[in-house]
Amino acid sequence: QIVIGVLAIQGAFREHIQHLVKAIDELGLQEKLEISVFEVRDEETLVRCDALVIPGGESTTMSLVAQRLNLLEPLRQFIASGKPAWGTCAGLIMLSSSLQNKSCDQQLLGGLDIETTRNAFGRQLDSFIADLDYSKFIPGLTAFQTVFIRGPVISKILPPSPGKPKVEVLASLPEERGSQIIAVRQGDILGTSFHPELSEDVSFHKWWVQDFVLSKITIT
Numbered sequence: 001q002i003v004i005g006v007l008a009i010q011g012a013f014r015e016h017i018q019h020l021v022k023a024i025d026e027l028g029l030q031e032k033l034e035i036s037v038f039e040v041r042d043e044e045t046l047v048r049c050d051a052l053v054i055p056g057g058e059s060t061t062m063s064l065v066a067q068r069l070n071l072l073e074p075l076r077q078f079i080a081s082g083k084p085a086w087g088t089c090a091g092l093i094m095l096s097s098s099l100q101n102k103s104c105d106q107q108l109l110g111g112l113d114i115e116t117t118r119n120a121f122g123r124q125l126d127s128f129i130a131d132l133d134y135s136k137f138i139p140g141l142t143a144f145q146t147v148f149i150r151g152p153v154i155s156k157i158l159p160p161s162p163g164k165p166k167v168e169v170l171a172s173l174p175e176e177r178g179s180q181i182i183a184v185r186q187g188d189i190l191g192t193s194f195h196p197e198l199s200e201d202v203s204f205h206k207w208w209v210q211d212f213v214l215s216k217i218t219i220t
């Protein structure tokens with residue numbers, strides 16, 4: 001059995017779960033293997049997961065709640081274990097090794113050797129939707145409705161920590177929107193500054209399930 005966990009302590013976790021369930025269905029995986037999606041709020045559930053999604057929301061609140069639930073260390077261990085993880089928006093902030101405008105006491109999990117900047121878009125671009133091209137890594141996805149809500153950007157790619165692969169830039173905004181980096185991958189960890197769980201299309205989730213989750217698991 002394969003278990004995908006979605007951190008469900010704050011933010012848009014329900015939407016991620018719905019998208020993952022739909023993606024698994026569209027990929028026809030249920031017929032071939034037992035795969036479930038769980039809400040994660042405690043260590044016992046977390047340790048059963050083969051992969052984890054950290055949703056968008058508010059990273060300061062998320063870090064506070066995780067701390068209160070004694071989940072920070074277990075989450076750090078999970079990420080460090082090399083299991084696939086994906087952070088969207090606030091989740092990307094949580095997975096960053098460094099945060100430019102950290103609010104006091106805000107805790108990060110690390111995992112991606114990047115510096116992130118919170119609320120990085122000017123007021124006018126604070127929240128916006130743009131059809132962007134991801135076909136370089138997701139075949140055929142040339143105009144994906146991309147939702148940004150007070151999103152962060154990846155302001156620096158840092159050298160990889162010992163033993164880790166390099167950070168790969170997957171996507172940046174088009175030049176007319178500022179060229180900032182909005183998606184990176186470092187080995188089995190993915191970070192996106194936008195919310196694929198808030199568009200109709202489940203292509204992003206299908207890609208993640210196939211390329212990150214299933215590629216790690218040997219089906220016996």
Ligand code: GLN
Nearest residue numbers: 056057058059089090149
């Ligand atoms: N601005 C939020 C933060 O700093 C992120 C916004 C989001 O996840 N949509 O955590």
